[in-house]
């Protein structure tokens with residue numbers, strides 16, 4: 001039987017998620033939005049069905065505002081909520097998006113209690129924490145998508161600066177989804193060659209800074225709204241690893257229970273994604289400077305989580 005992917009939120013990211021999931025034939029896709037946006041998501045679904053003959057996929061795509069339609073979903077990807085506008089930081093979205101996430105969590109718990117859940121709504125780390133608290137799902141069943149994107153941004157900036165194939169850049173960005181995130185140049189390699197041996201400190205610092213501000217750079221260019229192609233692709237990579245039991249090791253926002261000295265917080269860490277969900281968090285031995293950066297990002301995430309009062 002075909003797998004089922006429920007997309008909660010059918011806006012900018014939701015529509016690209018639907019297209020990518022269909023093109024990869026990950027399963028049938030249901031796009032759910034609020035009643036006011038039921039017709040637009042039905043329209044997007046119909047448009048994607050009409051792309052199928054040239055897109056070479058048989059996935060069925062539908063739109064709805066009724067949670068009954070997500071019943072039996074294998075994967076739920078959540079983008080419901082407001083995105084940033086120019087001049088806003090992610091925390092400015094907290095008040096509105098926390099109510100939306102609580103509502104989504106209650107419904108996912110009721111209608112798709114076995115689904116692997118991937119959350120994108122900002123402020124990301126706090127929204128994943130809230131979703132996990134409200135659903136009470138096991139920790140391996142809930143992740144946030146942020147580090148997968150932050151790492152993709154880091155890799156693409158390095159490729160652009162160094163004039164090398166992005167495929168040969170292996171690296172990781174840890175921590176919260178915001179300006180305190182922690183790219184790890186010390187552990188980055190280009191075709192097996194350590195980055196620190198072929199790039200100057202100035203170049204590395206420039207890329208690290210641009211990575212931390214990458215989302216804001218796009219928000220400034222758009223004026224209204226935030227990135228959507230790359231966040232959608234990053235979430236699909238996580239979903240695919242789960243659905244196909246690929247065993248990708250991806251930076252995801254996962255529950256830490258002592259790892260990295262972090263307790264009871266969802267934050268970006270390297271995760272093994274299999275058919276069991278976020279099966280394992282890998283712990284890397286960090287140096288003192290990196291440990292300090294992790295402490296700073298942990299405190300930033302904790303501050304936002306505390307504001308959720310959940």
Ligand code: A3D
Nearest residue numbers: 009010011012013033034079080081082083120121122231
């Ligand atoms: P947008 O195009 O506005 O789509 C959001 C959709 O959510 C809209 O269609 C809304 O109608 C819908 N929605 C609102 N409330 C509900 C609800 N209660 N139930 C169901 N649907 C609802 O935004 P977007 O797709 O550009 O961004 C979505 C979210 O992702 C925002 O919070 C962004 O900040 C966030 N985002 C995260 C990243 C990460 O890397 C984590 C990157 C980019 C955007």
